[in-house]
Amino acid sequence: MVRKGFLASPENPQGIRGQDEFVRVSWDEALELIHHQHKRIREAYxxxxxxxxxxxxxxxxxxxxxxxxxxxxxxxxxxxxxxLGDYSTGAAQAIMPYVVGGSEVYQQQTSWPLVLEHSDVVVLWSANPLNTLKIAWNASDEQGRFLTFPHCVTAGKS
Known part of the structure; x- marks a missing residue:
């Protein structure tokens, strides 16, 4: 199935995407349309x-x-x-080697006491540590208390 406006003029399709009528084409015609657009885009960009x-x-x-x-x-x-990476940890896999020297997202995690001992500032980015940090997988078992936060504040790292 191909949008009618695209089929009539692939270089300048008419019709509104999402509202255009679809028409049936043969497999050969569909493959030729895909090939032509793929080639056009690759050559242009x-x-x-x-x-x-x-x-x-x-x-x-x-x-x-x-x-x-x-x-x-x-x-x-x-x-x-x-x-790069996967659906769950793609961003972390890209940045972790620059932050901690390796992509620890699926490896043994560095403990919070060690992180606090060897850092000047701790930045929590892009997650709710109360229930998503692998480093503290049991945080939700602590009735919502993230036990490292008080140590982070006491150490002046927050």
């Missing part, structure tokens, strides 16, 4: 303009993982922009 970071569907086995198939195709076609 380069391989960095092609994002191949789909989480997509998946089934058992590596062959049935959508992101693997997409990235193989895009690599054969001239390159692409991928993604």
């Amino acid at each position: 380069g391989p960095a303009s092609i994002f191949a970071g789909s989480y997509g569907w998946r089934s058992n086995g590596v062959l049935h993982k959508a992101s693997t198939l997409l990235q193989r195709y895009m690599a054969l076609a001239g390159g692409y922009t991928g993604h």
Whole structure:
């Protein structure tokens, strides 16, 4: 299925996205449309303009993982922009090596006493530490008290 306005004029599609009518096309025509647009975008904007970071569907086995198939195709076609990390910890995986020297998001965490001992300022960023920090996975078991905060304040690190 293809938007009617796009099919009539792929270079200058008419109609409003989300409100345009869809029309049935053959597999051959659909593949030709995809190929033409992919080639046009790659030639106009380069391989960095092609994002191949789909989480997509998946089934058992590596062959049935959508992101693997997409990235193989895009690599054969001239390159692409991928993604870093995963859905849950992508930002942390990118910044942690610069902050603590390694990507600790899935490794043994540094203890809070050690963090406080070796830091001048502690910045908590992008999470609710009362229930999401892996470093204190049992914080919610403490009736909502995050036991490190008082030590952080006492040490003058907050």
